[in-house]
């Protein structure tokens with residue numbers, strides 16, 4: 366599998382598909398689990414904002430769209446109980462999801478709400494990850510840019 370770390374490159378397009386890579390600072394168990402093959406899905410944290418502002422003190426939920434793209438229909442494919450979000454993508458579970466054409470391209474996307482508290486973000490965090498399993502048992506994941514704001 367080719368490994369490219371797009372997080373090190375500048376100027377990637379918001380919402381573009383990128384391979385997920387283990388964080389070198391992770392413990393080995395977590396790193397090996399996160400290194401398992403995943404199908405990369407497109408997500409958009411706080412849809413409507415290019416780079417989602419995240420206030421670490423906020424008690425509000427964070428909305429995250431899993432986009433219907435590249436032949437992947439998140440509404441029918443994803444086991445919604447498996448959806449998790451956070452710094453590494455497995456920190457907090459979705460509180461609720463619904464179908465909605467978030468990006469107004471005519472197909473139904475999955476819009477989910479995750480608690481921010483417990484998601485593990487830090488002042489220097491620049492990415493949020495989502496992970497899930499499909500009803501067929503496959504692993505999927507995606508990430509999107511965020512910006513921590515005071």
Ligand SMILES: [Ca+2]
Pocket residue numbers: 379380408409410411412413414415416417509510
């Ligand atoms: Ca975004």
Ligand SMILES: [Ca+2]
Pocket residue numbers: 433465466467468469470471472473474
């Ligand atoms: Ca759509």
